[in-house]
Amino acid sequence: MINFQYARAVSVSEAVRLMAGTPGAKFIAGGTNLVDLMKMDVERPTALIDVSRLPLDTVEETPGGGLHIGALVRNSDLAYHPLVERRYPVLSSALLAGASQQLRNMASIGGNLLQRTRCAYFYDVATPCNKREAGSGCSALGGLNRMNAILGTSDNCIAVHPSDMCVALAALEAKVHVTGTRGERVIAFADFHRLPEAEPQRDNNLAADELVTGIELPQRGFETHYSYLKIRDRSSYAFALVSVAVCLELGGGRIREARLALGGVAHKPWRDAGAEAALSGQSANEATFMRAAALVLSKAKGFGHNTFKIDLARRAVVRALSQAAGGTPQSQSNKKIA
Amino acid sequence: MISSDDSDPPAPASGGSAGSVSLAVMVNGTRYPLTLDPRCTLLDVLREQLDLTGTKKGCDHGQCGACTILVDGRRVLACLTLAVMKDGANITTIEGLAKDGVLHPLQQAFIEHDAFQCGYCTPGQICSAVGLIAEGRAQTADEIRESMSGNICRCGAYPNIVAAIQQAMGLP
Structure with a gap:
């Protein structure tokens, strides 16, 4: 780990001002990903601006009937928050599917959005990686890419975004509140993270001096018909090979609205408007689910070690839709997939 | 360039170091x-x-x-x-965890259930279980296993670790 300056910010404005005036600085909150990346020499910040004591640690109801979640709320606290458990259970479930309780006790909501890919080549500074060093090449394309992306890839990068929480937030159509030196703005969740395209070094659309201050959930939480299904190599404490967040609104035996987001398959939580439209107005049965799943994976591309994920994702979409429609969401403690 | 808050002023940088x-x-x-x-x-x-x-x-x-x-x-x-x-x-x-020479109930339970072999993971297992009990969420064996998944035991003492935690929680 290279040496760095350390400063603890006491206000959002001070944090943003320090960041703008300190080239090479990074914000730190929970540190669960950043400290590890610093140990691996992947991240080499000149300074850390500690935002962990800023007053951004509350969950509050919004006038519009939604929730505003401070960026420093811990992952475990949000998973177990009574309003989240009752009104946004897909979010609670996704949070509990991620990491371990120790890490959830440390990790902040804002930091969860900003965690970096776990692509093995991103972590290995001895190998080329366009995300770590722009223009150096992608080692995963022809390498060990079992954990890598099958959708939205580019010739420059096939990394996946590792978050579970963000998959649920994508399905719920959350908004991200940020503050920079030029003021505050609100970013739709779909516009927050990026696909790799020609600039895989950019994970998201934050400006360099912007701090995530909170997440806003809209009123609709899909508390009856939802599921978060995560498929992984171990039944706990492992990153997703494929995960699926489903939120359905049913009426009269038909699907009135469907939200479908996939994790572990792309550089950002993956939504497919065409597949969701194909579910809308249809009977909630396996044939419908299979048609939607086929649409989601129709443009998928495997790279050898990860090609199995295409079939796995197709089946996981069908299973998660069945769980959501049946009102029998995947349990995050009893790992039997029903 | 950068400063800390008033209650915690960092020492000035010196000797090429970023300071302490x-x-x-x-x-x-x-x-x-x-x-x-x-x-x-x-x-x-x-x-x-x-x-x-x-x-x-x-x-x-x-x-x-x-x-x-x-x-x-x-x-x-x-x-x-x-x-x-x-x-x-x-x-x-x-x-x-031990008070006045008396082991914490989880320490005692780990001994009674032979919940370790080499013992290297045990301090982490026990501190994690103290946290688990304080959280009050895990109640069943499934939930204990899931909530303890962040503690790896290379010797594979998991069944006895779960049994020890159940005993300390007063579960049957």
Whole structure:
């Protein structure tokens, strides 16, 4: 780990001002990903601006009937928050599917959005990686890419975004509140993270001096018909090979609205408007689910070690839709997939 | 260029270093004033500076749980915690669980259930289980297993670890 300056910010404005005036600085909150990346020499910040004591640690109801979640709320606290458990259970479930309780006790909501890919080549500074060093090449394309992306890839990068929480937030159509030196703005969740395209070094659309201050959930939480299904190599404490967040609104035996987001398959939580439209107005049965799943994976591309994920994702979409429609969401403690 | 808040002024940079930071932490009821290089993890400070070697370094990357301690009552990983960020924190390690020579009920239960072989993961397992019980969420064996999944036991003592935790929780 290279040496760095350390400063603890006491206000959002001070944090943003320090960041703008300190080239090479990074914000730190929970540190669960950043400290590890610093140990691996992947991240080499000149300074850390500690935002962990800023007053951004509350969950509050919004006038519009939604929730505003401070960026420093811990992952475990949000998973177990009574309003989240009752009104946004897909979010609670996704949070509990991620990491371990120790890490959830440390990790902040804002930091969860900003965690970096776990692509093995991103972590290995001895190998080329366009995300770590722009223009150096992608080692995963022809390498060990079992954990890598099958959708939205580019010739420059096939990394996946590792978050579970963000998959649920994508399905719920959350908004991200940020503050920079030029003021505050609100970013739709779909516009927050990026696909790799020609600039895989950019994970998201934050400006360099912007701090995530909170997440806003809209009123609709899909508390009856939802599921978060995560498929992984171990039944706990492992990153997703494929995960699926489903939120359905049913009426009269038909699907009135469907939200479908996939994790572990792309550089950002993956939504497919065409597949969701194909579910809308249809009977909630396996044939419908299979048609939607086929649409989601129709443009998928495997790279050898990860090609199995295409079939796995197709089946996981069908299973998660069945769980959501049946009102029998995947349990995050009893790992039997029903 | 950069400054800390008034209550915690960092020492000026010198000798090509980015400087050191003064802070104090409470560990197992004892207050320790410290002056640290900001790179120090809480795990290294506990082991190398405070001589509290009960907390173990396993992977040092947040993947094994051997370094699990309690910070302000919550189980966290000492290896991914920068010590300078924990000024004023109340920390409990495995050394702080026994009281007046009497083992903590979880320590006693681990012995009674033979919940370890080599013992290297045990301080982390026990601190993690203290946190689990304080959280009050896990009730069934399935839930205990899931909630303890961040603590790896290379010897595979998992069934006995779950049994020990169930005993300490007063579950049948």
